[in-house]
Amino acid sequence: MSQNNALDYYGRLGNWSFDEFGIHTESLTSWDLNELINKYADSDSRILDLGTGGGEKLLADYPECRKILGTDFSPEMIDTAKRNLERSGRKNITFKVMDNLQMDVPDEYFDIVAARHTITDPAQIMKCLKPGGHLLIRGVDKYDCWSLKKLFGRGQAYDDAVPVSIRDYEAVLNAGFTEVELVPIHEREYFRDADAFRAFLEKVPILNVCDEDRTLEEDKLREYIAGNTFGGQIRLLRNYYGISAVKRS
Ligand SMILES: C[S@@+](CC[C@H](N)C(=O)[O-])C[C@H]1O[C@@H](n2cnc3c(N)ncnc32)[C@H](O)[C@@H]1O
Numbered sequence: 001m002s003q004n005n006a007l008d009y010y011g012r013l014g015n016w017s018f019d020e021f022g023i024h025t026e027s028l029t030s031w032d033l034n035e036l037i038n039k040y041a042d043s044d045s046r047i048l049d050l051g052t053g054g055g056e057k058l059l060a061d062y063p064e065c066r067k068i069l070g071t072d073f074s075p076e077m078i079d080t081a082k083r084n085l086e087r088s089g090r091k092n093i094t095f096k097v098m099d100n101l102q103m104d105v106p107d108e109y110f111d112i113v114a115a116r117h118t119i120t121d122p123a124q125i126m127k128c129l130k131p132g133g134h135l136l137i138r139g140v141d142k143y144d145c146w147s148l149k150k151l152f153g154r155g156q157a158y159d160d161a162v163p164v165s166i167r168d169y170e171a172v173l174n175a176g177f178t179e180v181e182l183v184p185i186h187e188r189e190y191f192r193d194a195d196a197f198r199a200f201l202e203k204v205p206i207l208n209v210c211d212e213d214r215t216l217e218e219d220k221l222r223e224y225i226a227g228n229t230f231g232g233q234i235r236l237l238r239n240y241y242g243i244s245a246v247k248r249s
Helices: 003-013 033-040 056-061 075-088 122-128 146-152 164-174 194-203 218-227
Strands: 024-027 046-050 067-072 093-097 110-116 129-140 178-191 233-246
Touching: 003 075, 033 056, 033 110, 033 129, 056 075, 067 075, 075 093, 110 122, 122 129, 122 164, 129 164, 146 218, 146 233, 164 178, 164 233, 178 194, 194 218, 194 233
Parallel strands: 046 067, 046 110, 067 093, 110 129
Antiparallel strands: 024 178, 129 233, 178 233
């Protein structure tokens, strides 16, 4: 998806919540973005969350600390995040519109920069981190939902020659970070039923349904569901990646 299409797509959605799909997740690996944020943060920390969406994850999982700034290039997402913040009653959190590729934040200001399932420019992140600060990225990798994408013959990152995890890893190394680790993350997601699974696929860009006026081919969807139903729930295998890195002190 191009960045212009992404802005339209996320603007139309206006939230990044999946509560309605009754998803149950089993982790097969142990790299956990929230655990690392909670490990590195203390009460004096400033945290930047890039591509925060409606702030759902930040508000639910990030620790109480001196300051948390959540940013997103979609004004609709930031409006949702501000409403979610009001409802949450949490303090020391602000949201603002900002493009991750044209960051507008002070230099050497944040202790932690987190980016979950969004685009990043590690060179710009390097500038805004304090020396000794942590960068934590969680991304969706090329082979995410691979059997589903193979069946449909298309999908997010389907034709990428180099997986996005490797491109991000190289970019973090090239930006001059130290202690750079790239870790695969595998999860099994279970959806309440076939209707919830279909509605999920119509919301997310996994099969690129959303940005190209495509519909889900019924025969392929039925075939996938028939082969991946366990105890009435539909299973989807997820393949993410985590990157952790430190700005040299
Ligand atoms: C898949 S959602 C993830 C939201 C949230 N981080 C989460 O994990 O729940 C991706 C988010 O990144 C935002 N995004 C995509 N490209 C961006 C960019 N260039 N600058 C800022 N935000 C961007 C989208 O608007 C969207 O809210």
